[in-house]
Amino acid sequence: MVKTLRRHLNHWIATRTPRVPGPWLIGRRRVYIVPTRYGYGYGLLLFTMLLGAMNYSNSMAFALTFLLAGIGLLAMHYTHSNLVNLSISSLPVSAVFAGQPVRFPIRIANPSKAARFAIAATWQEAPLLAHVDIAAADEAETALQLDSHKRGWLPAPRFAVSTEFPLGLFHAWTWVELDIACLV
Numbered sequence: 001m002v003k004t005l006r007r008h009l010n011h012w013i014a015t016r017t018p019r020v021p022g023p024w025l026i027g028r029r030r031v032y033i034v035p036t037r038y039g040y041g042y043g044l045l046l047f048t049m050l051l052g053a054m055n056y057s058n059s060m061a062f063a064l065t066f067l068l069a070g071i072g073l074l075a076m077h078y079t080h081s082n083l084v085n086l087s088i089s090s091l092p093v094s095a096v097f098a099g100q101p102v103r104f105p106i107r108i109a110n111p112s113k114a115a116r117f118a119i120a121a122t123w124q125e126a127p128l129l130a131h132v133d134i135a136a137a138d139e140a141e142t143a144l145q146l147d148s149h150k151r152g153w154l155p156a157p158r159f160a161v162s163t164e165f166p167l168g169l170f171h172a173w174t175w176v177e178l179d180i181a182c183l184v
Contacts, residue, residue: 013175017158021179023089023109026161030174031083033076039169042072072169079170082116082163086134088176090156091141095183102146102182104156108132109139118165124158124175148184155181 016030035043046069053061091105110116116134121142132140148154162173 013158017175017177019177019179023087024176024178026083026086026088026174026176028084031080031172032174033080033170033172036164036168036171039072042068042169046072071167075167075169078166079163079172082119082165083161083172083174085112086110086116086119086161088121088161088178090178090180093180093182096148098148098151098184100148102148102154102184103143104146104180104182105141105143106178107139107141108134108161110134111137113137116163116165118163119161120163121159121161124160128162148182151184153181154184155179 046065049061049065049068052058053065087109089107089109091107093102093104096102106121108119108121113136115136118131119134119140120128120131121144122128123144123146129145130142132142134140144156144159146154146156156178158175158177160173161176162171164171
């Protein structure tokens with residue numbers, strides 16, 4: 001059941017993210033966002049506070065609950081806009097020997113007037129490696145590492161560019177598949 005769902009999800013992602021030579025511009029419709037476990041806890045806390053405010057008819061508790069709900073909505077907006085309009089491109093990949101790790105360097109450019117913080121790039125289903133901060137109208141470089149097992153051309157698989165900035169209540173990500181390969 002889980003394998004079938006994962007296969008359907010991977011097929012759906014593959015139809016929505018074509019393999020492009022780069023640069024890949026992240027549009028609004030390509031950014032997905034879900035609450036983190038802290039976001040779910042925050043929502044549960046707000047719901048509990050709302051129930052308490054209604055039970056005791058306390059206007060200050062209502063004010064605090066709605067203020068915190070507004071802060072949560074602003075965090076959702078800023079998390080989403082932290083990824084929008086970033087440009088992802090690849091850099092030249094150096095050849096490696098079989099068995100050595102391959103480093104796929106990528107460049108993340110920020111053409112906007114606002115700085116972007118805590119941008120991460122990871123392979124699909126891999127642990128998070130590092131965050132990159134990008135100043136306004138600047139770019140940053142990072143690398144994704146992949147193990148090589150046999151000789152030949154090793155194409156870079158699909159990877160995710162994600163963020164949880166500013167409060168960690170929401171996780172926003174997009175899938176990128178650049179047309180880069182390394183000679184092993």
